[in-house]
Structure formats: C-alpha cells, structure tokens
Amino acid sequence: MIYLDHNATTPARPEVVEAVTRAAIDYPGNPSSVHTAGRRAREAVEQARAQVAVFLGVTREEIVFTSGGTEGDHLAIRGLCAGAGARGRRGVVTSPLEHPAVLGAVQALGQGTGEPWSVTSSRVTALGDIDLAHLESAVGDDTALVTLALVNHEIGNVYPVARYAAIARARGAVMHTDAVQAAGKLAVDLSALGVDAATISAHKIGGPHGVGAVFVRRGLDLPPLLVGGHQERERRPGTENVPGIVGFGVACDLARAGLSTECVRLERLRRDLVAALASIAGTRIWGWGDEPSGGQGQGRVPGTVMVSFAGAPGQLVAIGLDLEGICVSTGAACTSGSVQPSAVLRALGLGPEEAGQGLRISLGWTSTAADIRHLGEILPAIVERVRAAVSEPQPFSGGARPTAEEAWS
Amino acid sequence: MKGERIVVAMSGGVDSSTAAALLVDAGYEVVGVTLKLTDATGTSASIGGRCCGPRDIEDARATAALLGFPHYVLDETATFKHAVIDDFVAEHAAGRTPNPCVRCNEKLKFGPLLRFARAVGARRLATGHYARLVRDGEGPIPALLRAQDRDKDQSYFLFGVPAALFTAVAFPLGETTKDQVRHIARRFGLPNADKPDSQQICFVPDGDHKAFVEARGGAGRPGDIVDENGARLADHRGTHRFTVGQRRGVPIDAGDLQRRFVLRIEAATGRVIVGPREALQTHVLQVSDLRWTSGRVPEAWPLRCGVQIRHRAAAAPAWVAAPVGSNCAVNLDTPALGVAPGQAAVFYDGDRVVGGGWISG
Numbered sequence: 107m108i109y110l111d112h113n114a115t116t117p118a119r120p121e122v123v124e125a126v127t128r129a130a131i132d133y134p135g136n137p138s139s140v141h142t143a144g145r146r147a148r149e150a151v152e153q154a155r156a157q158v159a160v161f162l163g164v165t166r167e168e169i170v171f172t173s174g175g176t177e178g179d180h181l182a183i184r185g186l187c188a189g190a191g192a193r194g195r196r197g198v199v200t201s202p203l204e205h206p207a208v209l210g211a212v213q214a215l216g217q218g219t220g221e222p223w224s225v226t227s228s229r230v231t232a233l234g235d236i237d238l239a240h241l242e243s244a245v246g247d248d249t250a251l252v253t254l255a256l257v258n259h260e261i262g263n264v265y266p267v268a269r270y271a272a273i274a275r276a277r278g279a280v281m282h283t284d285a286v287q288a289a290g291k292l293a294v295d296l297s298a299l300g301v302d303a304a305t306i307s308a309h310k311i312g313g314p315h316g317v318g319a320v321f322v323r324r325g326l327d328l329p330p331l332l333v334g335g336h337q338e339r340e341r342r343p344g345t346e347n348v349p350g351i352v353g354f355g356v357a358c359d360l361a362r363a364g365l366s367t368e369c370v371r372l373e374r375l376r377r378d379l380v381a382a383l384a385s386i387a388g389t390r391i392w393g394w395g396d397e398p399s400g401g402q403g404q405g406r407v408p409g410t411v412m413v414s415f416a417g418a419p420g421q422l423v424a425i426g427l428d429l430e431g432i433c434v435s436t437g438a439a440c441t442s443g444s445v446q447p448s449a450v451l452r453a454l455g456l457g458p459e460e461a462g463q464g465l466r467i468s469l470g471w472t473s474t475a476a477d478i479r480h481l482g483e484i485l486p487a488i489v490e491r492v493r494a495a496v497s498e499p500q501p502f503s504g505g506a507r508p509t510a511e512e513a514w515s
Numbered sequence: 516m517k518g519e520r521i522v523v524a525m526s527g528g529v530d531s532s533t534a535a536a537l538l539v540d541a542g543y544e545v546v547g548v549t550l551k552l553t554d555a556t557g558t559s560a561s562i563g564g565r566c567c568g569p570r571d572i573e574d575a576r577a578t579a580a581l582l583g584f585p586h587y588v589l590d591e592t593a594t595f596k597h598a599v600i601d602d603f604v605a606e607h608a609a610g611r612t613p614n615p616c617v618r619c620n621e622k623l624k625f626g627p628l629l630r631f632a633r634a635v636g637a638r639r640l641a642t643g644h645y646a647r648l649v650r651d652g653e654g655p656i657p658a659l660l661r662a663q664d665r666d667k668d669q670s671y672f673l674f675g676v677p678a679a680l681f682t683a684v685a686f687p688l689g690e691t692t693k694d695q696v697r698h699i700a701r702r703f704g705l706p707n708a709d710k711p712d713s714q715q716i717c718f719v720p721d722g723d724h725k726a727f728v729e730a731r732g733g734a735g736r737p738g739d740i741v742d743e744n745g746a747r748l749a750d751h752r753g754t755h756r757f758t759v760g761q762r763r764g765v766p767i768d769a770g771d772l773q774r775r776f777v778l779r780i781e782a783a784t785g786r787v788i789v790g791p792r793e794a795l796q797t798h799v800l801q802v803s804d805l806r807w808t809s810g811r812v813p814e815a816w817p818l819r820c821g822v823q824i825r826h827r828a829a830a831a832p833a834w835v836a837a838p839v840g841s842n843c844a845v846n847l848d849t850p851a852l853g854v855a856p857g858q859a860a861v862f863y864d865g866d867r868v869v870g871g872g873w874i875s876g
Contacts, residue, residue, distance in 0.1 A: 422634040425587055429520075429546065429635055446590070488636075495633035502629055502683035 108432045108477045112310075112470030113259055113287060113410055119312040119360055119471065122353045126314050129352035137346050138337065147348050154355030158319050161358035162285075162306070163295035167324060170338045171351055174318040175286040176207040177331070178305035181342065182282045182320050183211040183253055185328040186303055190250030190280065191221055197249040199279075201228040201236055202453035205259050208284050212253065228254070230453045234263045234393040242273055249279040256288035256299075260450040260466055261393025262410025264292065271300040280326070286310055286318075290361040291407035292369070296321050303328075308350065312471060313357030317350035364471075372469050373408035375478055379467060380411060382482030386489055388416035392451060392464065409469035412451070418492040420448075420465040426488035432481055435466045517542035521685070522632040524624065524642040525549050525578065525586065527571025529707045531643030532578040533696045534687040536703040538641060539582050547579040547586035548631055550623065552595040553718045577706045591627055598622035600718055604733030607724070607755040610782030611857025614672075614826075615716055621675035629680055639683050646670040647689035647866075648681055655682045656810040659868040664692040671826050674861045674871040678810035728755050738785020740765065743778070743794060754780050757787050760853020765789050776853070796850035800824070800874055802835075802860045803842045807870040812838075821863040822847065824854055824874065830863045843872070 109117065118126075133150045135143025152166070159166045172178045187198065198212050216223040226244045229237035236254060245252055252274040256267050267283045274281040280302040288294050290311035296304050303326070307318040320342075322328045328341045335343025383389050391413050394406040415423065420436040427434055436448070447461035467481075495501055521543045523535040538545050549572050572588055579586030599618050606613035624642065632640045645662035646669050656678050662668040688696060700708035719727045728734060735754030739747045749766050751757070756764065761777045766789075776795050779788040800822070807813065816837035821830025822845055831851060836844040845860060854874060861871035 421587075421589075422631070426635055428585060491636055492634045495630050498630075498633070500626070500629075500677065500679060501633040502680070 108480060109472055110467050110469060110477065110481065111433045111435045112473070113262075113466065113468035114435055115309045115315065116290070116312050116470045117472055118309070118314055118353065119357060121360060122313055122357050125356040126349045126353035129349040133348050133352070137348060147346075150348060150352050151346050154351045157355035157358045158306075161289070161294070161362050162304070162319075162321055163297045164321050165324065167339075168321050170320045170322060170328065170341045171346060171354075172305075172318045172320055172342060173316055173347070174309070175205070175284070175305055175307035176210075178286075178307065178318045178320045179205070179207040179253075179282075179284055180211040180214070181328065181331055182303040182305055182322065183208065183251065184215065184331065185322075185341075186280050186282060186326065187215055187223075187250050188329050189327050191216070191223070195248050195250035195279070196221060197224045197226065197246065199226045199228060199241065199244045199249055199252045199254075201230060201254055203230055203234065203236075203258050203450050204253070204255055205284055205286070206449075208253055208255070224248075232455055234258060234261050234450070234454055236265060236270070238269065241270065245273050245277045245279055247277060249274070249277055251280050251282060253282040253284070255284040255286075256294070256304075257285070257291060257407050258393065258450060259287045260410075260448055260464070261412045261454075262287075262406040262468075263393045264288070264405055264407060267301060268299045271302075274302075275300065287410075288407070290357075290365070291409065293365060302326055308354035308357055311357050311361045313354040314350045317347050317354045319354070368471065369408050372473070375469055375473055375475060376408050376411060378475065378478045379469070379481070382478060382485070383411070383413050385482075386415060386486050388418075390414050390416070392454060409473070411467045412448075413465050413467065414451075414460065414463035415465070415489045415493070416463065417496060418463060418489050419496065420463050422492045422495070423465050423485075423488055426492060427481075427485070430484055430488070432484070435468070436464060518544060519639070520544040520546060520635070520637040522546045522548055522628065522635065522637045522640045524628050524640065525575040526643065527574035527578075527707065528643065528713065529700050529705065529710050530645070530688060530696060532575070532705045532707055533691075533700045533703075534641055534643040535578065535584070536582055536699065536705060537687045539584060545582070545584040546635060546637060547575060547584055548628065549575045549586070549588050550595075550627070551588050551590045551592060552599075552619075552623070554592050574707045574710070581704065581706065589627065589631060591623055594627065595619070595623060595718075600731075603716075603718075604728050604731045606857050607728045608733040608735055608782065609857075610735060610754045610780035612758045612855040613857045614859050615718075616672045617675050617859050620672050621677075625676050625680045625684065629683055632683065639685050641685040641687055643688055644669045644673060644686050645688055645691075645693075646673055646686050648684060648686055654810070657681050659808050660689075661863070661866040661868075662686075662688070663690045666827075667693045670868050671823055671859065671861050674808050674859065674868050675806060676808075678806075678808050725753075725756050729753070735780075735782055736785030738787065740787045740789055742775075743788065743790045748789065751787055754782050754785055754787060759855040760795060780856075792852070795852045797852075797854045798847055798850045800845040800847070800851075800854055800860055801842065801876040802845055802872040803875040805838055805841045805843060805870060805872040808868045809870075813869065817846075818862070818869070820869055821865075823861045823863060824851060825858055830861075835862060841872070842875070 133147040135147040137148040137151050155166045155169050158169050200212055212225055229240040254270050257264050271281040282303040283301045285304045286307045289306040302323045304321040309315045330341055332343050337343050424434050424436050447458045448464040451461035451464045525531045525547045576586050599615050603613050603615045628640050645667040647660040648657040650657045661670045715722045737752050740749045740751050741747050757777045759777050765775050775789040778790045818835040822833040823830040832848040834846045856874050858874050860874050862869040
C-alpha cells in the first residue's frame, strides 16, 4: 500500500507507537489520584504538556489537552465567544475555506440561548487567499472572534495569520487559528503570530488518534464544553488520555527536530509529483503553486497538492487508485462518507462539477520517491479510464448498438 | 471468470450481500458499491433500517469488511430526487399510481453503476435482483427471464432498463430461492442474514404515501366522488388519496348495500368515479412509452403474450396490437380487475420478458 493522504492522518511514528504502548504499561493510574500511580501519570501528562508547549512556542499553562481537532476548535471558538457574547459582542468573522469543525462550531454559537450571532465570511481570491481589504472591513466593534486557519487542509496555502491577528486586536476581537494542518509542516510559533487561541491535533503530526491540544493565551477565560471535572484547570473535564498525550508529546519532539530537513525533502518530492501530474492533459493544480509572488499569502506547505483532471470526477479517480493500493483523498476526509464536491474548491469559484474533480494528494514522513514514481506510472491510465466511462453515452454499449429507447426515436 | 474485477451493487439487504458472497467465493475480485439515494440523516428513517438509508449503508459496509473486499458509496441523491421522487409526486398529482421501483431500475440502478464499473476497470456489474439473463446466441443483448424463485421474481421491475445495459450485467441470484439465499447468508455469517425484506417504498419509510405527496406539492384536486352516472355521492380531500380498485374511503351504495370501488380518477376535474366490482373489469389496456427488452421490436403483430399488470400478479394471456408510435393496445383474454394507470404492463413470452410500457388507460 502506498499512503498519500497525510493531511487526513499521518501514520504514527514508530517511536510514538512505542511510547504509547509503554505509557499504557508504565502509567496505569489516574492523573487525578493522590497516590503514587496517579502522581506518575500526572507527571507524564505534564511532561507532554511541556513538549507540546515548546513545539508551539508557548508556555505550559496555555496548553489544554483535548480529543483532537474538532473538539479543540469547538472548545476554543465556543469558549472564547461565551465571554465576548456576555459583553455584547456577537459577531464572528471566518472564511468559506475553513475546516467543517470550525464552521460547525461557528454555526453552533447562540444555539439554544436565543442570542443572535452574526457570521461574516471573508472573501476569497481564485488562488485561495483571504481578501485582506474585505477582512479589515468585516471586523468591527461588535466582532467577538476572528477564526481563520494557518494552513488550508485541502490546498495547503499558508495564511498571514499574524496580520489577521493584528486586525482582530485593533478592533478588540480575539483571534483563533486552526493550526491542525500547519503543525509539523512549518515552524509554528504561536506567540510570534500573536493569536489568542489555536488548535492542533496529534494524528496530523505522527502522533496517535484521539488526542490534540488547544492553546489559549494566558489571562483568557476558557469555559469548558462539558462539566463535572476539574481536569485541565477546569477547562476540559474528563480523565486524561494518558498514553495518547504521552505519544503526542513524543510526536511534537520528533516533528520539531526533523522539521527543516523534512520540509526540504517533501518539497523535492512535491515538485516530482507536480511534474508527473502535469504530464496528464487537462491537469490543474489549485491554490498556491510555484508562483514566486502575486498573492499576499506566504506560499504553501510542502507536500500538499490539490489537483483536478478535467472530465474526471475525483471520487472515481480516488477509487481507481485505491483499487491499485494507493490512498489519496477527494477532499476533507470528514465529508468523504457521502461525497460532496470540495467546499474549498467551491470557495475558489469552481462550479460543482469542477469542484467534484478535486483530488488531494498529501505527502508526509513515510513518502518516498518510489511512491511518487509508482503513482506517476499508473495514474494516467486511471484518469483516462474514468474520462472514458464518464463521457460514453452508455457504458459497455460499445456505442454502435441501438438501445430500446433509440429503437423508437 | 476467476480474478475478474466485478462491481456488486449493495443495498445493505441480504440479497445483494449474498450475491457478493457468492462472487467472492467464485474467485472474483469484488468491488462493492452502495448508492446513497435519499438524505435521511438524523431522521427516524435513518434508524429504521429501510432500503438505502445510512443503516443500510452500514450493513453493506459491514458485509464488505467481513468478506474482505473494498466498498464505496456513490451519492446519487440528486438524480434520485429528479428521476424517481419528483416523478412519483407528479404521477400522483396526475391521478395515476406510479411504480417508483421500476423507475429507479430504469434511471438509476444500472446506468450510473455501469458507469462506475467502467470507471474502476470492472467488466461487469452484479446486483441481487431475482431475475435471469440468458445469452441465446443472437447478438450481444441477453434475454431477461423470470427468476427460478417465482415468489421473489423481480423481472417485472426490470423491463424498463435499456436493454443494451444488460450486456454487462449479472444476476447471481437468478437460479436461487430466497430460502437458499438466507441459508447461504447464514453460512457466510453475513450480518444481515435474517434482516426482514423491505416492504415499503424506500423513500416513504412510514408507508404514508398521501402525506409524502402532500408535503411535496403533489396533492390532487379535492372534489366529488360520483357514481357511474355522475351522481354525486360525497366529497373528498384530493385525488391523490385514491387508486383505481381501491375500496377504502368510498361510500357504500345505500340502495343495495353493495361495496363500491374506485373506477377512474379525473385529475383535471377532481372527480373520483366509483362503481360496483364488475365495473372494474377491463378488457383493453392502453399502454404507452413502450420498450422492447430484447432491444428489437417484434415483427409479427398482433403479438401473443402474457401481460403482467402488477408485481406478483400472474401474467394474463393477451394479444398486443401493433404499436402506433410508442403506444399500443392490449386485449386481455379474460378481463382484469383494478387496472391502475401509471402501473407497468410487462409482456412475457413464457419466462422471457419481451417488453412493456406504462398503463395510460
């Protein structure tokens, strides 16, 4: 199997698997317990917290462990908005490029309370940048929160979040960034970005599934989503996922240590991949490519390629590849159960048919030059087969035989 | 053929799951696919286990996982709404009694799935239908035959499928009885081996067709219930609430206490004409939108055949007159009761489906 869907999940690194396994044996206690076993488990969690904090350039007290990206986005967005809403600010500014977890959390604001919240969606350019002038005009005195991702999950664009944070700050709003797709792909220094809150997830950086973290700037209140426990300084009740958190810490260390060499390696692979894709007629790459300048974005992360082949639905190409043992995605994996055209490509201005042609290939630590070569060898025939199937008036009819309907026309 | 890639359409029910199991057992490289036809997310229908709901998708997925082949979901909700649900509502509004399963087979089950099969490099599509396809030497289009299991035979629902599509279709259950299917399913340990057969129309899980049609703007005119002489007997709340042959909701003849039945529905005026059981008898049917399942128009007219006018009814001996355009008249040897416009009339030569069309009058 060739795995080219790292933006969905990056396989856990062997060191992480070992650390998780060992933690399950070594730390059998509950971190809240007063006894030795509890204390040890607590120490392991706190050590991991320090590892995550260093990875993100923040302090330990600012890290809250969660179950992953979706919970983190909800905790940060709903938590920060609770306070602002009480002060009369009931506006959120976001963009149509955001992950469904962010959009879901934003839509949930005010539900059941009768508080009317307004949501403003930033304009997006064809290259997938946020229209800065529009953003500036959209953030006002009633804006509670601006939430915009640091890296897009489908097209891999990197966004100038420091500028967004400055805009938010100038209007008295708080800034949250979903950094799930940024962590491990570029150096993330949340302090330097000036954001108030951020979300990351362990399984996107070589850690285990089911664990993540929210950064929330010291001094900001973060009311919990669930109640009934004091854990995580009353910000996230529930017994900590000790093995997962330990593995997460190890993954942060590994990602930090290998980041610069890995970026260079993946960028080289990405260029090989783009060259292979370009040999197929009707190929388009979406988001930032190799343009030297032109947008106000900061380029893209290495290893993420959103491609489309004219006339070939992305789902059918992805299935064709899957049957040959190659894993890629048609967009956010969360929406792949029932296949909807990529919302990100729709936001770039593509129609439903074109947006349905998107195919996301994302590389990571397991990816090799041989993977890309193999993909390049079998992809052209698969795209060709899909195009033929879609364009035939009637599949398998051979084109010459009259159908029952034609017999009457 | 061993190792041949074949796509199996999986509804999540025991039939298509067993078809898949038989093909795996025979050495095919099976690719499972389930059509998502309605969006019932979060509704009670999604839990009830009706055809094509999320529960069925899970059952199909579980079967594929158990048997060890890949399974995918194709979202055809937009086509299904347009080709089947909207048609169902419009037919009711027009005073007819539609058969959505025939429409679904005609418009959805085979075209999109064969396209899928072609796209993924398979050479054939298999479904769990109870019917047989026989290649008898003349050209590439196989003949469609009734299933071995007469109780489960679904050839009636399949007559509208464009004949050329059958060249790449297989019905692995055509020679198998339902009892055998359940037995095979249990032998393979399939999760849905004892799942009951679906009885309702998949997109009306509670069986309340009237409410479904009303909610979608398909309510027929309210009007009068009249006898054969036009005398008004009662009023009613919409023609879509009636089907030809129906007795419920029709007032009894006070004179001789005889039960009366719906004879005709006039959508334009809102009149529902009722009368005694004998008046339901029909000798001649008008059939429109004809198609010939073999892909060839018969040459000798009138055509002697058996005509089936509803699911599970026996085919009645009849003469089919030479078509005018895509319409024809069918003369039944013995009159049929309760022939509802909108239902399919399917022509059989013995077990073989010759063709058919939709009853227009």
